[in-house]
Amino acid sequence: MTHTDSRRPAALVTGGRRGIGRGICLALARKGYDIVVNDIVRDADMDHTLAALAREGVRAHAVIADIADSRSRADLAAQAWQAFGGLSCLVNNAGISVKVRGDILDVDEASFDTLMSVNLKAMFFLTQDIARRMLADEAPAGRRTIVNVSSANALFASVERAEYCLSKTGISMATKLYALRLAEAGIRVYEIRPGIIETDMTRVVKARYDQRIADGLTPIRRFGTADEVGLAVAALADGAFPFSTGDAFHIDGGLHIPRF
Numbered sequence: 387m388t389h390t391d392s393r394r395p396a397a398l399v400t401g402g403r404r405g406i407g408r409g410i411c412l413a414l415a416r417k418g419y420d421i422v423v424n425d426i427v428r429d430a431d432m433d434h435t436l437a438a439l440a441r442e443g444v445r446a447h448a449v450i451a452d453i454a455d456s457r458s459r460a461d462l463a464a465q466a467w468q469a470f471g472g473l474s475c476l477v478n479n480a481g482i483s484v485k486v487r488g489d490i491l492d493v494d495e496a497s498f499d500t501l502m503s504v505n506l507k508a509m510f511f512l513t514q515d516i517a518r519r520m521l522a523d524e525a526p527a528g529r530r531t532i533v534n535v536s537s538a539n540a541l542f543a544s545v546e547r548a549e550y551c552l553s554k555t556g557i558s559m560a561t562k563l564y565a566l567r568l569a570e571a572g573i574r575v576y577e578i579r580p581g582i583i584e585t586d587m588t589r590v591v592k593a594r595y596d597q598r599i600a601d602g603l604t605p606i607r608r609f610g611t612a613d614e615v616g617l618a619v620a621a622l623a624d625g626a627f628p629f630s631t632g633d634a635f636h637i638d639g640g641l642h643i644p645r646f
Contacts, residue, residue: 394444395528396420396470397623398462398516400453400508401480403432405585406535409612410477411435413620415442419475422466424449445470453480453508454500463515474528475623476516478509478557479535483587487546498549505553509534510560517564521571530573531623534561535615538581538638558634565632574631576622581638584609605640 401407402423439446447469451462536557565575636642
């Protein structure tokens with residue numbers, strides 16, 4: 387990776403202690419990024435991720451913060467920016483799913499507000515904070531990118547988890563809006579739409595999806611992996627698509643392809 391100065395690039399990955407977040411952290415580390423790992427708790431999963439990053443030969447710093455809380459989110463942005471002298475990459479990966487799948491007619495406001503607050507509002511305002519810092523940075527290290535991890539449900543409607551779908555669709559529009567605002571400054575903004583990825587979040591529905599995948603739900607008939615999502619994020623951060631911004635990249639085994 388070619389950098390504009392001697393300062394190594396650094397990335398902030400929200401929800402980075404396990405699952406897709408860990409895959410993203412490790413992929414960026416292999417591109418030479420120091421990593422600020424954010425999550426809501428410090429536990430064995432976080433320690434495992436930090437140790438794995440150390441084995442990759444990069445610096446890693448954990449910041450425990452609830453991105454849904456505005457004060458905590460502001461502290462996260464400040465600590466992440468200071469950890470390694472600035473950020474070249476922000477990955478908005480943290481997100482939650484519905485606690486109980488059910489009829490759209492039964493969705494309550496508490497569930498709706500929680501999903502929107504964590505998945506969309508937090509991503510929007512953390513991006514705003516980091517983007518302002520990037521614009522004010524007179525000596526940025528290398529390329530500057532913001533990558534938002536949404537979901538195949540930004541495209542596909544699932545009436546049994548309506549509030550989740552709405553929150554992920556909002557990320558798609560936020561990506562376009564920030565891409566337009568930041569392009570002139572050379573900051574690229576992208577969206578990653580993971581499909582059916584094998585993680586702790588999908589473990590509860592694994593048997594159901596194993597059968598659907600075997601029956602042809604996805605052209606590539608298997609679960610995706612967190613590492614494969616990480617590879618896509620790292621490619622974007624590394625400038626693999628220099629004449630692109632605001633685009634959505636499907637990491638879903640072909641799930642998104644319309645079929646007749």
